[in-house]
Amino acid sequence: MTKTYKNIVILTGAGISAESGLATFRSSDGLWNNHRVEDVATIEAFYRNPNVVHDFYNSMRPEMQQVKPNAAHTAITKLQQFYPADISVVTQNVDILHEKAGNKNVFHIHGQINQIVCLNCGNVFETWNDVSAQDVCPQCHKKGYLKPNIVFFGENLLYMNHVDSLLQSCDLFISIGTSGVVYPAAGFVQTAKFFGAESYEFNMEKTSNNILFDHHIYGPAGTTFPKFVENLLSHSDIG
């Protein structure tokens, strides 16, 4: 690792937040809220029964508000502070641990737990409070259109035009703690590689995406990623 990279994209998934105490989606029991996430986290399920979905995210907000970033998140901050490249974080996570750690250029492609979107007027606002299908949008004043600003299966991802341009111009693509089964994020490595990037995957185990990466670093990201950052910093042309 002697090259100095100019544009780095870091894709993160639930695994980067695991050492902060947050559950991943596809852990060994394969369950999320006692269901397969693919069955319940759909936009159709939200339309059928919005208050069940609101109740679920209402119950998650207090933990997500309290939880603290771990060494993997702070290693990204260090990389952004000291490595001479443009570094963006594209996260599938709805927690805000990247922001709490001081990461910059963070794009929440699957949304944020502390945001609500109005399906009538498009207004997005932040709150840690409970929300229900009976609530009124603070902008258009219509009732029954508020939805957690979380991207469900069957919905388009956020910031995709910008993310596509980041993927097309990066020379280093790093994936941390994602199982690589949810698209389009699972295909980002292919785009980055097509446009010439080198790729690293950090995970506890071999993923279904494994073959697409040039390098694999196995183990808890809170240990492996800070070491990788130290190595990058010691081999870059800083200053």
Ligand code: BJW
């Ligand atoms: C550690 C660790 C440690 C643990 N250190 N590592 C192409 C092909 C096939 C299907 C599709 C396709 N394109 C689109 C689709 C459909 C669909 C899809 O992907 N389906 C698949 C399941 C087959 N995608 C969509 O619908 C997306 N929208 C879309 O494509 O729009 C266009 C469109 C519209 C209409 C029709 C068709 C296309 C939207 C996807 C939205 C995903 N939303 C969720 C849930 C939100 C609810 C919530 O947050 O509560 O987002 S799903 C869930 O999975 C969540 C996550 O962000 C996402 C990814 O999970 P992640 O982060 O990878 O977590 P895990 O648990 O799977 O993995 C954790 C990993 O960490 C593991 O590997 C561990 O080993 C590791 N780990 N501890 C390092 N300490």
